[in-house]
Amino acid sequence: MDxxxxxxxxxxxxxxxxVGQNVAYCRACDTVHRLSxxxxxxxxxxTATDTPPDGAWIRDDGRDIRVAATCRSPSTAAFFILFSGxxxxxxxxxxxxxxxxxxxxxxxxxxxxxxxxFTLVFMIPFVIVGLxxxxxxxxxxxxxxxxxxxxxxxxxxxxxxxIGWTRRFDAARVxxxxxxxxxxxxxxxxxxxxxxxxxxxxxxxxxVLSKARRRWMAGALTRLLITRR
Numbered sequence: 001m002d003x004x005x006x007x008x009x010x011x012x013x014x015x016x017x018x019v020g021q022n023v024a025y026c027r028a029c030d031t032v033h034r035l036s037x038x039x040x041x042x043x044x045x046x047t048a049t050d051t052p053p054d055g056a057w058i059r060d061d062g063r064d065i066r067v068a069a070t071c072r073s074p075s076t077a078a079f080f081i082l083f084s085g086x087x088x089x090x091x092x093x094x095x096x097x098x099x100x101x102x103x104x105x106x107x108x109x110x111x112x113x114x115x116x117x118f119t120l121v122f123m124i125p126f127v128i129v130g131l132x133x134x135x136x137x138x139x140x141x142x143x144x145x146x147x148x149x150x151x152x153x154x155x156x157x158x159x160x161x162x163i164g165w166t167r168r169f170d171a172a173r174v175x176x177x178x179x180x181x182x183x184x185x186x187x188x189x190x191x192x193x194x195x196x197x198x199x200x201x202x203x204x205x206x207x208v209l210s211k212a213r214r215r216w217m218a219g220a221l222t223r224l225l226i227t228r229r
Contacts, residue, residue, distance in 0.1 A: 004181075007031050011189075053212040058220055067220045068146035069206075069213040077140035084133040091126045094119065135160075145206050145217070147196075149224055156196070156203050173199040174225040179218050182207050194218045196225070 003012040005026035012033075016025040022035045052058065056069035098119040138160050148155040154171035157164050175197050182191040184207065193207040194214060206214045 003035075005029060005031065005033065052216050052220075053210075055210075056213045056216050064148050064150040065224060066146060066148050067217055067224065068144055069209050069217050071139045071143035071145065071208045073140045073210065077137060080133050080137035080140060084130065084137050087126075087133060088130040091123060091130050094123055095127070098123070139208060143208065145209055147205070147217070147221060154196075154225070156205050158205055158208070167201075167203050167205075169196060169198045169203050170200045171198075171225060175199065177218055177222045177225060179214065180204075194221070196221065 003017060003024055004010070005012055005024075005028065008026065008029040010026055010028040012024050012026050016027065017023075017035060019035065024033045024035045025031075026033070052069075055072055058068075059066045102117070102120075142160045143158070144160075145158050146156075148157075149171050152170070152172055154169050154174075155166055156169070157166040159165060176195075177197070178195050179192050180195045182193045182204070184191045191207045192211075192214060193204045194217060196203040196205075206217060209217065
């Protein structure tokens with residue numbers, strides 16, 4: 001179980017935990033917690049803050065309120081642009097040769113049609129990996145997470161421009177907003193995401209955001225969906 005500080009959402013290393021005395025010390029925010037109270041450590045309660053970090057904003061256009069944050073990450077973008085470019089170039093060469101051979105394109109030596117068809121089928125997983133890494137690169141440059149809160153319903157969207165995944169929930173019946181440990185991980189460390197719990201459904205978002213943007217967005221949603229009532 002990960003031991004997480006409920007104040008700053010920082011992992012508390014084993015060296016700062018004393019099971020015998022039932023205490024856990026977080027150096028990041030200089031606070032001491034009872035270890036027994038951190039048993040539900042994957043849930044982190046957050047509080048609203050007024051000042052959004054760079055790359056996050058809140059807008060009220062009269063019809064609905066939009067809370068959003070960009071997924072922009074220069075380091076992630078650089079890695080996946082290079083990786084995706086290299087990967088898709090190699091995959092593209094194999095696909096071009098196989099398709100050209102099947103079509104009898106001039107200059108491409110024709111092999112058996114069965115072998116070319118097998119190559120195309122075999123390349124499907126590699127094409128999927130290429131598309132996924134290309135989308136991650138786009139998300140790291142242009143992607144954003146946005147929650148629209150109307151009078152009755154709310155919409156949570158993650159994507160790039162018009163392309164994305166949208167989930168609808170009852171904004172008037174939200175019971176809790178927390179930051180929890182996700183099922184995914186990055187570099188061996190569990191990811192975190194925002195969890196909006198409503199009577200009609202549970203919406204999870206924000207695992208692609210930076211820690212500061214995720215905490216601010218969770219705080220803003222807490223204020224708008226729960227505290228303001």
